[in-house]
Amino acid sequence: MHKAQLRLSNAVALALLTEAPESRLRLPEAEQTPVERHVTTLLRLLALIGEVRFEDDDFTIAQALAAVDDVELARFDAALAAIELPRWRRPLDRCAQVLLRGVDGAASSDERILRVAERVERYLRFATRQLFWHGEIFDDLENALIDYLERESGVPAWKTASRQAPIAAPVLTPIATRCDGDDGDLCVVLQVIDNAILADPLQAWIEQIRGAELFTSQARRALTSVATAFKDSRGRHSCHGMPEGRVIGKLRQDREPVIPASDRLVKMQLDDALQELADTYAWAFFRWPNTMQESALAFVTRDASLADEWISLLRRHNRQRELVASYWNVASLQARAGGAQFGERHSYGEAALIAAAAESIPPWLVVTVQQSSAHAWRRHTARLGIGVAAAYYDQSGTDFIGVYRADDVDAYRALWRRLDHEDGIVQATTCGRNTATQVMEAYIGGAYRCGFRDCNALSQRLGWIYTHVHGGDRGEHHAMFHARDPALTNRVVAYAAKQPGWYLSGRW
Numbered sequence: 001m002h003k004a005q006l007r008l009s010n011a012v013a014l015a016l017l018t019e020a021p022e023s024r025l026r027l028p029e030a031e032q033t034p035v036e037r038h039v040t041t042l043l044r045l046l047a048l049i050g051e052v053r054f055e056d057d058d059f060t061i062a063q064a065l066a067a068v069d070d071v072e073l074a075r076f077d078a079a080l081a082a083i084e085l086p087r088w089r090r091p092l093d094r095c096a097q098v099l100l101r102g103v104d105g106a107a108s109s110d111e112r113i114l115r116v117a118e119r120v121e122r123y124l125r126f127a128t129r130q131l132f133w134h135g136e137i138f139d140d141l142e143n144a145l146i147d148y149l150e151r152e153s154g155v156p157a158w159k160t161a162s163r164q165a166p167i168a169a170p171v172l173t174p175i176a177t178r179c180d181g182d183d184g185d186l187c188v189v190l191q192v193i194d195n196a197i198l199a200d201p202l203q204a205w206i207e208q209i210r211g212a213e214l215f216t217s218q219a220r221r222a223l224t225s226v227a228t229a230f231k232d233s234r235g236r237h238s239c240h241g242m243p244e245g246r247v248i249g250k251l252r253q254d255r256e257p258v259i260p261a262s263d264r265l266v267k268m269q270l271d272d273a274l275q276e277l278a279d280t281y282a283w284a285f286f287r288w289p290n291t292m293q294e295s296a297l298a299f300v301t302r303d304a305s306l307a308d309e310w311i312s313l314l315r316r317h318n319r320q321r322e323l324v325a326s327y328w329n330v331a332s333l334q335a336r337a338g339g340a341q342f343g344e345r346h347s348y349g350e351a352a353l354i355a356a357a358a359e360s361i362p363p364w365l366v367v368t369v370q371q372s373s374a375h376a377w378r379r380h381t382a383r384l385g386i387g388v389a390a391a392y393y394d395q396s397g398t399d400f401i402g403v404y405r406a407d408d409v410d411a412y413r414a415l416w417r418r419l420d421h422e423d424g425i426v427q428a429t430t431c432g433r434n435t436a437t438q439v440m441e442a443y444i445g446g447a448y449r450c451g452f453r454d455c456n457a458l459s460q461r462l463g464w465i466y467t468h469v470h471g472g473d474r475g476e477h478h479a480m481f482h483a484r485d486p487a488l489t490n491r492v493v494a495y496a497a498k499q500p501g502w503y504l505s506g507r508w
Helices: 010-019 034-054 058-066 070-082 086-099 109-132 137-151 157-162 199-208 226-230 270-280 304-316 350-356 409-420 436-445 452-462 486-498
Strands: 177-180 186-192 213-216 220-222 246-251 281-288 296-301 323-330 339-343 364-369 385-394 397-405 426-430 464-470 477-483 503-507
Touching: 010 034, 010 137, 010 157, 010 364, 010 385, 010 397, 034 058, 034 070, 034 109, 034 137, 058 109, 070 086, 086 109, 086 137, 137 157, 186 270, 186 304, 186 452, 199 226, 199 304, 226 246, 270 281, 270 296, 281 304, 296 304, 304 323, 323 452, 339 452, 339 486, 350 409, 350 426, 350 464, 350 477, 350 486, 364 409, 364 436, 385 436, 397 436, 409 426, 426 436, 426 452, 436 452, 452 464, 452 477, 464 486, 477 486, 486 503
Parallel strands: 177 323
Antiparallel strands: 186 296, 186 323, 213 220, 213 246, 246 281, 281 296, 339 477, 339 503, 364 397, 364 426, 385 397, 426 464, 464 477
């Protein structure tokens, strides 16, 4: 690793300074040195500016601003003078003048918020021009603050934080789960199938097992080349698994073909759909619900020897690493599946609280901070217990990783609400019975991935994991949950199914 890669960004170095469990900057200000107080004050200012810059809701901005009184404004000014940054004192004072001056006389905190909200409605555009149109206030403040820390001796922890080497952790290998039942004869094997990676074993299968056909809602025909099944209606090869509405299989005698409707595979009718397919076909391959990053294929049969034969074929072609989960001799996949994916309507993080409700200790919240994360998150992490903090290097650079105890539910929810935003930092929530170091090492070892097999491995290590898998654009994501105990997963699924605007999008 090159030395240039080890250099920490300003935001990451400052996070390491303030978020370490033993950091003096998390102490009450009365116990801090004058230099520490200036640093703490300036970080609060950066957090407030971040709120103005990234928050979409004007009333939320007003609530944050209303917490700043004249005494705090004086602290901001004194801290800016201490770091010798005159350029931004006047624009910040103009903003304070139009947004906050004169509201200290409000009879109550609610009245103060309403007064500030009225001013935000009238003057927010003016404040935005003052702060963001004529230079990068975040970079200027961060650079000046770091220069101040370098030349002052009042924060000895800075030398350690700013030069902290990124940590490493043992690789957490993605795994497939296996469930051996004794209450039925249904066998289901799930695997990832992106970019035709299973073309060779599938072709070998249809050559080895005679009688394979391709079924669609319009027709059925003998299948000699698996490539045919993966071409769309225009004859183009699909890079994202088998097109919907198709089955590769061997029809049982005197049965009519059945094509599984996609909505039955993601809702509570999943078991009925699988039983119907197993009754209709001696064996069948069909499209399984995808995530936004992985396409999946399912194999279903009532003949365990055929399921064994398929997995052996995957191993012979060195494709066993594509396995996601297998279920043997079960009556219900839903009762046995540890994984679930679902879409939420903004109440991000709530499903993890359902999982944690049966535990005697709050769950852990995993966050990562990059340079683009700014500082608004500080208002909320300050209310959470910090378990462990470190720098972590990956291919895109060096990030801060923190594992916090979700012991303030309002702060926890506030952080998850920022998931869709540029300054969002939340990554996952997991079982609170682990140590913070165990959580951090598992998450770093998994390289931040959140595919089917990655969630399997994380829950195997930690008990359960709640995270989000992302598509390409802002707002394109859905929840991934996996637990070692399927009963816990079913509790979360039952909660998700009852929420207005939420949708279930698959089990594994």
